[in-house]
Amino acid sequence: MIEVSFSVNGAAHTLRVGPGERLIDVLRGRLGLTGTKEGCGIGVCGACTVLVDGRAENACLVPAASLEGASVVTVEGLSTDGLDPLQQAFLDHHAIQCGFCTPGLVMSARALLDENPEPTEEEIRTAIRGNLCRCTGYEQAIAAIASVAGTGARALLDEQAGLIRSSARLEAGVPFARTPPTSTPAPEGGDAR
Amino acid sequence: MKAGGYLRAASLADAASARARGGIVIAGGTDIMVKGRSRNIYADKVLVDVSGIGELHLVGERGGAIEIGAACTLSGLCADRALRERLPLLVDAMEHVGGVQTRNRATIGGNVVNACPASDIIPALMVLDASVRTTARTIPLADFFVDCPHCLKHEGMYVRSCLFPDAASKKTVLEPGELVRSLIVPLPRAGSRHLFYKLARTQNIGLACVNLALIGTLLGGVVEGLSISMGGLFPRPCTLDGCSAVLRGTSADVSTLDRVKAALAEKLAAESGALVDYGYKSRVAPALLADGIAAFMAGETLERKRRI
Amino acid sequence: MQQDSFHVVGSPTPRVDGYDKVTGRALYTDDMSLPGMLYAGCVHSRQPHAIVEVDPTPARSVPGVVAVLIEKDFPKPQSRYDWFYCTSHPRYRGDVLAVVAAETPEALEEGIAAVRVGYTKLPAVFTVADALSPGAPQVRAEGVALGEDGVPDPERPGNIFPASYKPLRKGDLAAGFAQADLIVERTYDTPYVEHAYLEPESVLVSPEGADGVLIRASSQQGHTPQDFVADALQIPMSRVRAVSTTVGGSFGSKLELVGLMCGRAAVAMSATGRPVKMTYAREDSILESTKRHPFTTTVRIGATADGKICAYQASQVENAGAYNNQAPWMNIRARVHSAGPYDIANISTDTYAVYTNNTVPGAFRGYSSPQVIFANEMAIDELADELGISVVELKRKNLLRRGSITATGQQLVHETLLVDMMEDILRDTRYEEKRAAYAAEAGVWRHGIGLVTAYRGAALGGEGVDASGAMMTGMQDGSFVLRPSLMEFGQGLNTVYAQIASEASGVALSDIRLEPVDTTVMADSGLTVASRGTAQGGQSVRMAGEAIRAMIEETARAMLDAAPDERIEVRDSIAWIEGRPDRSVRVSDIWTMRRYTGRQLSTYQWYSARPLVNDDATGQGEAFQTYAYGVCVAEVSVNTHSGEVIVDEVSAYHDVGHALNPALIRGQIYGGILMGMGFGLYEEYRLEQGRSFDDNLDAYLIATAKDAPLVNIRLYECDDPEGAYGAKSLAENATEMIGAACALAVKHAIKRPVRKIPLTPEYILELLAQGEACV
Structure with missing residues (x-):
């Protein structure tokens, strides 16, 4: 067992950890911080993303024993004093469905905006490339992140646009309303992937 | 993960002696922690954490080369503006490794010592003529690796099922107790241009199917110097010297490119027995090489702008 | 449907479960723990078809291992859904040969590795073509052969799953082809696809009260875990309670496998007297899930x-x-x-x-x-x-x-x-x-x-008569609990149910709280599948809301002394006489009035779709x-x-x-x-x-x-x-x-x-x- 001292969400901990024990095991199993999720165990899905000294890292790959002096922030640490603007934006933009990828996604977004407050849409996509989501298709999450960034990289999606009503118009011989379909605007500058 | 012990090495000497006693070096852990996940391959091994050794984090320029400490993380290096300016090909390659989370922990030394045939960084270092500085000697990167045909048979080359818990001892010439200190990368010639491309099935953050690194110079529209390396294909990292030779002094016109493709195909044919995706790779690698060279000649990239 | 006449449905209402999910407070099954809980896992077959001899003894002596169960330890090794909880005759590599329960995840891993299995391999087939060829080994006793006419022949044994045969005949095919100037024939193939939901399966089964069982499971279905556990333990279903949790995606998968895991955990619970949690690693999930x-x-x-x-x-x-x-x-x-x-x-x-x-x-x-x-x-x-x-x-x-x-x-x-x-x-x-x-x-x-x-x-x-129940219960302060019978697993069903209930009843959306699907509270309303949750499942929620509205209107009418020809409006938990907003009463006061006059402000409604007739x-x-x-x-x-x-x-x-x-x-x-x-x-x-x-x-x-x-x-x-x-x-x-x-x-x-x-x-x-x- 190895003694290691580090902080989690501002609280100091000194623990004796196993040599192969992972940060995710410490968070979920010992500290009761279950917001960080395990989706694959091999650092591919990003559901376990936390901040270690401000960097987004997969907690399933971080040996707890390596954390001496480190400062770890999990999703629970974002909402100690009301919601983080990113969290509010995820709610406002309907960026959540089953929610399992959400904590990791929010943490990756937090790390991105802390380092790069005005990312382009491509930079946002690159930052969350290591966060897999099977439900949402990522669009509304990207809109949420862009709205906090305030870059206007993505126009806010008009939720009500694109609804076409049929019957009354058809019967009256009036063609469908020609509102344009609501589409994701092309990225500015057409950045390479 | 099961491990026999964990040692935070305070110095290179400590780390080297722990290694000599059978320890497994760990820096970022993005390979070790995945390899050891569901097999007990490190159950009786001491993990020797070198990430706290200061001298392994140094980056400095001396004598026309940049020396990069082995424990430098990929994201740290990518954020280094001076490095990006001096070694753009290397930074380009590093940016293609994994996702942000991976790059925040993965180290350049770890990637090289792990010696995966599909590594994105190794082909870039090969064409940059890098050397490995260890605790005992300095070796050209080209002489650092040993042949590993088993890796080519390994379906998908996934880290999770890698055949080598201790890649350093089986896939490199490192002696017991010998550690990598840094990579020494000569500055490219003035006026060099480069190209890097990572071919994979989707935009997933995993390993390349095949990758390509090129660097060289043109003189009057004609290839003056050129070095090429491709990953995902060979039992040992190599530069495609035969292909470079065909191109030198030419403007890489279509018939020259056909000869280059044929040279690569011939070299690849030697792997037809071992390389598990040979059918596809033997078709795509020569085409990728030719397209890469054409883009290189035009000063373009192969990256396709998405979402147009 | 004229959208302007709706107040709640038709709006992009924020998710009712969004706050908990975005803060990490939402509890998925693996986030839960109980005192004395054991960790359980499975030994999967390494052969696609074999008879096995399983020796649990080496595993039983691993420190921290509390129980190792094999086929004979299961009261009913085969589930009602065709799969086996535990078998000694694996028919595919996902079949489970033993279940191990241990004090810690580390001991569990060691225990699983220590179980010794001897395989006697049996002939196997893997492709449809091979399975249909003459002389192919018969995978299941009930399989039948393909007839000359391309239709299953129930008289001859083979590998076609007889109940799966569904023909369609319309018009006169021969006459149709006779008319054709051109006939094109082609064959197309699609692959096996993995659901790849982000949350791997997890179940937590614990004793409840003297002889009850409580199930929390990552299940797409509220009721089927109850079904599987009662089946596995061979006890009355009334002793088994499943309460739904937050589910991290499913897309159709978290049905049979989760049920089997619940059954296995239940048998382990029964053997040890302790709560048992079984959480699959991604590899186990992909190996065994549909x-x-x-x-x-x-x-x-x-x-x-x-x-x-x-x-x-x-x-x-x-x-x-x-x-x-x-x-x-x-x-x-x-x-x-x-x-x-x-x-x-x-x-x-x-x-x-x-x-x-x-x-x-x-x-x-x-x-x-x-x-x-x-x-x-x-x-x-x-x-x-x-x-x-x-x-x-x-x-x-x-x-x-x-x-x-x-x-x-x-x-x-x-x-x-x-x-x-x-x-x-x-x-x-x-x-x-x-x-x-x-x-x-x-x-x-x-x-x-x-x-x-x-x-x-x-x-x-035609898969079945679409029917479901919903319960809406008012509280003294005017807040309501809505009990659905169909499941939220990411698609937003709870949110849309809150909207429907609010629209139908006039109770404010913020006054309606969705509770989990609980098998002791709600009747089995079938599976949350077929995209029926909103369109059909929502009907019972609508009926519940309308019943509440009727109660509100009835009492408001009396409390406001409305004339017989005056309409009562209800919205945002206020009832008023149409055109006279000064004459209003709060729903909480209506609850109080009803309660003291011996009536309720709650309802249980059942909806059944019109039956379909087909051959x-x-x-x-x-x-x-x-x-x-x-x-x-x-x-x-x-x-x-x-x-x-x-x-x-x-x-x-x-x-x-x-x-x-x-x-x-x-x-x-x-x-x-x-x-x-x-x-x-x-x-x-x-x-x-x-x-x-x-x-x-x-x-x-x-x-x-x-x-x-x-x-x-x-x-x-x-x-x-x-x-x-x-x-x-x-x-x-x-x-x-x-x-x-x-x-x-x-x-x-x-x-x-x-x-x-x-x-x-x-x-x-x-x-x-x-x-x-x-x-």
């Missing part, structure tokens, strides 16, 4: 020279795996839609599943529709090629319209927007202009554009109450040197009846698009001799944020009386067209016939190597 059925579809289609389709014949054959629970139901849907959204007078299709020693497929978003649409739309495209007319003209001549008779002989009596939607998408995407331009392309990168038109029977249809022998009759229509265009770029495909843009237009929450709908569509892209282009769970190495997300690839195309969504509404507030279905519609659209786009880009998906780079290069362009 997959999408691979289909081999042979289509024979006849048309007259002017493009009118006069005959359609198909066999749709699935690899059933070693066990199977879903194919009999799935094939009901598969036969209805086998001939596509086309008006064809003469149709004959045979759909059935074949047993093999492979991973077992089950329900997966679409429930046969992505596979059926791929084969059908590709056949239509090839027919157009052979006829020398554009596929757009072919569709214009044959698409279903209002009043058309479907493949099951049902007349489409409700609004049928399909043709109009197609014309819109053709115009918006400039489809025909692009097809012409792309046909002339040279160069390494080629563009392609593909069009799919689809219809989908909404909700359960199982021919598939003729009413297949669904109503249909939802969709059109989709996918635009791709293909690198003809590497086979790489970039999906540039996807336009998805959906008839949703009435969009009860447009924001949730959009989210479903975005996610469905990426899932469909995977189906068409790169997702495949590859099995070789019953074994796969695609058992984690490094090998089984799903779309990342960088893979997403530009997306154009258009929602259509119409007046449809069948679903709650006019809703139809959307969840499965959102994904079912996309794979086919991408495949068609690639086909057009590379000008080669496409008979199989996924269109991996390797496969694309193989097709390109086949020489001259076909179109």
Whole structure:
């Protein structure tokens, strides 16, 4: 067992950890911080993303024993004093469905905006490339992140646009309303992937 | 993960002696922690954490080369503006490794010592003529690796099922107790241009199917110097010297490119027995090489702008 | 439905469970722990077919291991759903041979590794072709052979799963083909697909009270865990309570496997007297969980020279795996839609599943529709090629319209927007202009554009009578608890239920709290499948809300002394006399008045859809109450040197009846698009001799944020009386067209016939190597 001292969400901990024990095991199993999720165990899905000294890292790959002096922030640490603007934006933009990828996604977004407050849409996509989501298709999450960034990289999606009503118009011989379909605007500058 | 012990090495000497006693070096852990996940391959091994050794984090320029400490993380290096300016090909390659989370922990030394045939960084270092500085000697990167045909048979080359818990001892010439200190990368010639491309099935953050690194110079529209390396294909990292030779002094016109493709195909044919995706790779690698060279000649990239 | 007259439904209401999910407070099953809890796991078979001898003794002596259970320790080793909780005769590599329970996850891992298994291998088959060939080993005793006529022969043993056979017969096929100027016959194949929800399965089973059992499980179904546990323990279901938790995605999968895990954990709980949690690693999840059925579809289609389709014949054959629970139901849907959204007078299709020693497929978003649409739309495209007319003209001549008779002989009596939607998408995407331009392309990168038109029977249809219950209970302070019987697992059902309940009752949305699905509170209302949750499940919620409104109005009338001809309005938990907002009373005061006059402000309502009449022998009759229509265009770029495909843009237009929450709908569509892209282009769970190495997300690839195309969504509404507030279905519609659209786009880009998906780079290069362009 190895003694290691580090902080989690501002609280100091000194623990004796196993040599192969992972940060995710410490968070979920010992500290009761279950917001960080395990989706694959091999650092591919990003559901376990936390901040270690401000960097987004997969907690399933971080040996707890390596954390001496480190400062770890999990999703629970974002909402100690009301919601983080990113969290509010995820709610406002309907960026959540089953929610399992959400904590990791929010943490990756937090790390991105802390380092790069005005990312382009491509930079946002690159930052969350290591966060897999099977439900949402990522669009509304990207809109949420862009709205906090305030870059206007993505126009806010008009939720009500694109609804076409049929019957009354058809019967009256009036063609469908020609509102344009609501589409994701092309990225500015057409950045390479 | 099961491990026999964990040692935070305070110095290179400590780390080297722990290694000599059978320890497994760990820096970022993005390979070790995945390899050891569901097999007990490190159950009786001491993990020797070198990430706290200061001298392994140094980056400095001396004598026309940049020396990069082995424990430098990929994201740290990518954020280094001076490095990006001096070694753009290397930074380009590093940016293609994994996702942000991976790059925040993965180290350049770890990637090289792990010696995966599909590594994105190794082909870039090969064409940059890098050397490995260890605790005992300095070796050209080209002489650092040993042949590993088993890796080519390994379906998908996934880290999770890698055949080598201790890649350093089986896939490199490192002696017991010998550690990598840094990579020494000569500055490219003035006026060099480069190209890097990572071919994979989707935009997933995993390993390349095949990758390509090129660097060289043109003189009057004609290839003056050129070095090429491709990953995902060979039992040992190599530069495609035969292909470079065909191109030198030419403007890489279509018939020259056909000869280059044929040279690569011939070299690849030697792997037809071992390389598990040979059918596809033997078709795509020569085409990728030719397209890469054409883009290189035009000063373009192969990256396709998405979402147009 | 006039949207302006609704106050809550039709709005992009924020999710009721969003706050908990975004803060990490939401509890998924593995987040839960109980005092004294054991960790359990399974020993899976390493052989696809064998008899085994399992020696648990070495495992029992591992420190921390508390119990090792083998087949004889299970009161009933085989579940009611065909799979085994525990077996000594594994029939596929996901079969479980032993269950281990230990004090810690580390001890569990050691215990599982220590169980000794001796295998006596048995002959096995893996492909449909092998399973149907003469002399093939019989995988299951109940399997039957294929007759000469292409129809299962119940008199001879074989490997066809008899209950899965669903024929469809309409008109006179021979006469239809006799009319045809051209007949085209093709065969198409689709792969095994993994659901790849982000949350691996987890169950927590604990003793409750003296002799009860409590289940918390990552299950798509509220009630089936109860069913499995009672079955596994052989105790009355009334002693077993399942309370739903937050579920991290399912897409049809978290049904049988989760039930089996609950049964195994329950037997371990019973053996040890302690709570037992079983959480699967991703590799175990992929190994044992169900997959999408691979289909081999042979289509024979006849048309007259002017493009009118006069005959359609198909066999749709699935690899059933070693066990199977879903194919009999799935094939009901598969036969209805086998001939596509086309008006064809003469149709004959045979759909059935074949047993093999492979991973077992089950329900997966679409429930046969992505596979059926791929084969059908590709056949239509090839027919157009052979006829020398554009596929757009072919569709214009044959698409279903209002009043058309479907493949099951049902007349489409409700609004049928399909043709109009197609014309819109053709115009918006400039489809025909692009097809012409792309046909002339040279160069390494080629563009392609593909069009799919689809219809989908909404909700359960002929699979069963769609019925569900809902309970709404008022509290003294005017807050309400809404108890649903169908499940939230990410799709947003709880949110839409809150909206429906609020709309129907007049109670403020913020005063309505959704509680978990609890089997001791709510009657089993069937599975949350078939995209029935909102349209049909929402009906009982609506009825509950309307019953509450009636109670509110009754008491408000009395409390406000309203005249008999005065109407009472209720909204945002206030009741008032219409036109006289000063004469109002709060719902909380109404509760108090009712309580003291011996009445309640609560209700339990049961809704049952109108029954459908159809003939199982021919598939003729009413297949669904109503249909939802969709059109989709996918635009791709293909690198003809590497086979790489970039999906540039996807336009998805959906008839949703009435969009009860447009924001949730959009989210479903975005996610469905990426899932469909995977189906068409790169997702495949590859099995070789019953074994796969695609058992984690490094090998089984799903779309990342960088893979997403530009997306154009258009929602259509119409007046449809069948679903709650006019809703139809959307969840499965959102994904079912996309794979086919991408495949068609690639086909057009590379000008080669496409008979199989996924269109991996390797496969694309193989097709390109086949020489001259076909179109």
